[in-house]
Amino acid sequence: MxxxxxxxxxxxxxxxxxxxxxxxxxxxxxxxxxxxxxxxxxxxxxxxxxxxxxxxxxxxxxxxxxxxxxxxxxxxxxxxxxxxxxxxxxxxxxxxxxxxxxxxxxxxxxxxxxxxxxxxxxxxxxxxxxxxxxxxxxxxxxxxxxTNLLSWLMPKEFTLTELQSCYEQILEVKLDKRNFRKKILQLDLLKLLAKKTAGMKNRPAQLYQFNSKKVTFSGNLI
Amino acid sequence: MxxxxxxxxxxxxxxxxxxxxxxxxxxxxxxxxxxxxxxxxxxxxxxxxxxxxxxxxxxxxxxxxxxxxxxxxxxxxxxxxxxxxxxxxxxxxxxxxxxxxxxxxxxxxxxxxxxxxxxxxxxxxxxxxxxxxxxxxxxxxxxxxxTNLLSWLMPKEFTLTELQSCYEQILEVKLDKRNFRKKILQLDLLKLLAKKTAGMKNRPAQLYQFNSKKVTFSGNLI
DNA sequence: GCAAAAGTGTTAGATATACACCCATGG
DNA sequence: CCATGGGTGTATATCTAACACTTTTGC
The missing domain is CATH 3.90.79.10 (Nucleoside Triphosphate Pyrophosphohydrolase)
Structure with missing residues (x-):
């Protein structure tokens, strides 16, 4: 043609x-x-x-x-x-x-x-x-x-520390632990599971999962 | 090939x-x-x-x-x-x-x-x-x-009302005049000119221009 | 008991939002 | 004097940013 x-x-x-x-x-x-x-x-x-x-x-x-x-x-x-x-x-x-x-x-x-x-x-x-x-x-x-894109990078279940670490890697910044948790929890993206990590040599951590893997605008997250 | x-x-x-x-x-x-x-x-x-x-x-x-x-x-x-x-x-x-x-x-x-x-x-x-x-x-x-993309849509000289109208067209929202002016002026994107509109059948309006046409992130504007 | 990571609140400053009247000009 | 669009300030609520100690577990 x-x-x-x-x-x-x-x-x-x-x-x-x-x-x-x-x-x-x-x-x-x-x-x-x-x-x-x-x-x-x-x-x-x-x-x-x-x-x-x-x-x-x-x-x-x-x-x-x-x-x-x-x-x-x-x-x-x-x-x-x-x-x-x-x-x-x-x-x-x-x-x-x-x-x-x-x-x-x-x-x-x-x-x-x-x-x-x-x-x-x-x-x-x-x-x-x-x-x-x-x-x-x-x-x-x-x-x-x-957006909640990180729902496609995190495992099915994760701790808030792991999630924060993923944000820090991608954004190339260091975030404040308390402010991060306050912010991410109030956004209603995460579901608290009835499970904690086990077998670590320190205090067990609460596990969470993402509510949805549909990637949409979710406010100015971090 | x-x-x-x-x-x-x-x-x-x-x-x-x-x-x-x-x-x-x-x-x-x-x-x-x-x-x-x-x-x-x-x-x-x-x-x-x-x-x-x-x-x-x-x-x-x-x-x-x-x-x-x-x-x-x-x-x-x-x-x-x-x-x-x-x-x-x-x-x-x-x-x-x-x-x-x-x-x-x-x-x-x-x-x-x-x-x-x-x-x-x-x-x-x-x-x-x-x-x-x-x-x-x-x-x-x-x-x-x-960003300051609107520097590529507005004429060289414009009034704040015209600029607001451009934002409203693009964002498909109605903005508050006083809040818009406060915000846009404090961002330091605009230069106040020593000129006003003339020949209109109402009060003359202050003219402005963009400082730069290099399109960069400029905070969360509106 | 010690090392390691988890978890938790408050305060001050900055930012966003809602809102109504007077001003300068042309006709 | 009237019609038209230009211009201005304050108060409240919300969000952001800075900051340090206690808890739980394994060894």
């Missing part, structure tokens, strides 16, 4: 939270001109019979082995002419989140081609994936401040 | 503010299957030697006759399979803003193929352009609340 202009692709930045750290799913990119174990985010071409989001979810499955239900939203379309050394490729990047304990053992484990890596200290990534990561981290900050 | 998958295009929603109303630049789409004066937003294919934003600016020039310097930011990539009846076209939509009095007479005037139309009451548009408009209006709301 028209002259061929650009290949259309997608990349996905999938985040999770575990052990007081933000993690992102990476793949190994060892194609020319990238060698020696360079990392990037899973992605691939968009097929004629799928929209960009469907392609993103498929790539997560095929390239990163992730099948679980997840939160996914479009981040940005990266279209710089030289962003891919192989040719003109425009990539619609997606951001996704999944609670660590929703993942199967196979999804949690690191493999040769794909692994969970801490967001801090990823180093130089392939293509323009560092730029994508910066976009994603800014986006996470904005959403963490104004 | 690869199988042909999708054509890559861009569309631009260019807004301005005049006579207490939000306006958007439209074009006439009378190609099959759209006839009888259907409206849409200016757009076109992305060329091999330009990124999406450059293509958007070029399309504004070629299809809508707009050459002035403007604020432009990516909105969303629309990729539904059937969004264009002519074939598989993915469109990276951009939102742009320009102050009415930056426009030349030729840019202000309506022509056969392209015109300024009030945002309210546009009716059914071609393709998925109604969806684009909804995205853009939500985006405008969010930015109006947290």
């Amino acid at each position: 028209e002259l061929h202009h650009a290949i259309l692709a997608t990349d996905v930045l999938l985040f999770t939270f575990r052990a007081s750290q933000l993690w992102v799913r990476t793949i190994t990119v060892d194609r020319p001109p990238y060698f020696v174990n360079m990392k990037g985010f899973p992605g691939g071409l968009i097929k004629p019979d799928e929209n960009a989001e469907a392609a993103a979810i498929r790539c997560l499955r095929e390239k990163a082995g992730i099948l679980s239900k997840l939160f996914i939203e479009q981040l940005y379309a990266f279209s710089e002419i030289d962003r891919d050394p192989r040719g003109r490729v425009v990539s619609v990047a997606y951001l996704a989140c999944v609670p660590w304990d929703d993942l199967s053992e196979l999804e949690q484990v690191d493999q040769d081609a794909t692994a969970w890596r801490r967001v801090n200290g990823l180093g130089k990534l392939a293509y323009d994936h560092n730029e994508m990561l910066n976009f994603a981290l800014e986006w996470l900050k904005a959403k963490a401040k104004s | 690869e199988l042909h998958h999708a054509i890559l295009a861009t569309d631009v929603l260019l807004f301005t503010f005049r006579a207490s109303q939000l306006w958007v630049r439209t074009i006439t789409v009378d190609r099959p299957p759209y006839f009888v004066n259907m409206k849409g937003f200016p757009g076109g294919l992305i060329k091999p030697d330009e990124n999406a934003e450059a293509a958007a600016i070029r399309c504004l020039r070629e299809k809508a006759g707009i050459l002035s310097k403007l604020f432009i930011e990516q909105l969303y990539a629309f990729s539904e399979i059937d969004r264009d009846p002519r074939g598989r076209v993915v469109s990276v939509a951009y939102l742009a803003c320009v102050p009415w009095d930056d426009l030349s007479e030729l840019e202000q005037v309506d022509q056969d193929a392209t015109a300024w139309r009030r945002v309210n009451g546009l009716g059914k548009l071609a393709y998925d352009h109604n969806e684009m408009l909804n995205f853009a209006l939500e985006w405008l709301k969010a930015k109006a609340k947290s």
Whole structure:
């Protein structure tokens, strides 16, 4: 129908939270001109019979082995002419989140081609994936401040200290414990469970869960 | 290099503010299957030697006759399979803003193929352009609340009543005059000019201008 | 009993909201 | 003098920010 202009692709930045750290799913990119174990985010071409989001979810499955239900939203379309050394490729990047304990053992484990890596200290990534990561981290900050997005990063049950730690990671600030608890509890996002942590070498902590995983504006949270 | 998958295009929603109303630049789409004066937003294919934003600016020039310097930011990539009846076209939509009095007479005037139309009451548009408009209006709301974006919609000199009216249009709320003035003045975004309106049939109004047109977070404005 | 993390309130300052009348101009 | 839109202040409620000690458990 028209002259061929650009290949259309997608990349996905999938985040999770575990052990007081933000993690992102990476793949190994060892194609020319990238060698020696360079990392990037899973992605691939968009097929004629799928929209960009469907392609993103498929790539997560095929390239990163992730099948679980997840939160996914479009981040940005990266279209710089030289962003891919192989040719003109425009990539619609997606951001996704999944609670660590929703993942199967196979999804949690690191493999040769794909692994969970801490967001801090990823180093130089392939293509323009560092730029994508910066976009994603800014986006996470904005959403963490104004929505209940963290329901897609926290495990099913968590303590307020763990939740606070997740906010602190994403917002890159230190929060006051008492003010944080007052604020988050009065927002009515959380349900108090009839359970506490056990087996720790300190005082047991009250467990909570999110009321809803529908991500909506929830006031100015933090 | 690869199988042909999708054509890559861009569309631009260019807004301005005049006579207490939000306006958007439209074009006439009378190609099959759209006839009888259907409206849409200016757009076109992305060329091999330009990124999406450059293509958007070029399309504004070629299809809508707009050459002035403007604020432009990516909105969303629309990729539904059937969004264009002519074939598989993915469109990276951009939102742009320009102050009415930056426009030349030729840019202000309506022509056969392209015109300024009030945002309210546009009716059914071609393709998925109604969806684009909804995205853009939500985006405008969010930015109006947290940045000095309106520096790209207001004329060089304006009264506080005009500025309030622009906020009210975009946010779709009615604001209290005294609270609005208190808030906006204490934010230090505006410069008081040594001028007042004249020739009106009522009391002259103080004129202001924006200190800066660099769009940045400016507190929770309104 | 000690180490480690959990849990808990108050106060002062800043911000948001609600609200009504007088002023300057043109006709 | 009247119609039109411009301009101004206060009081209350709410939210934010700063801050330190006691409790419960495992070892």
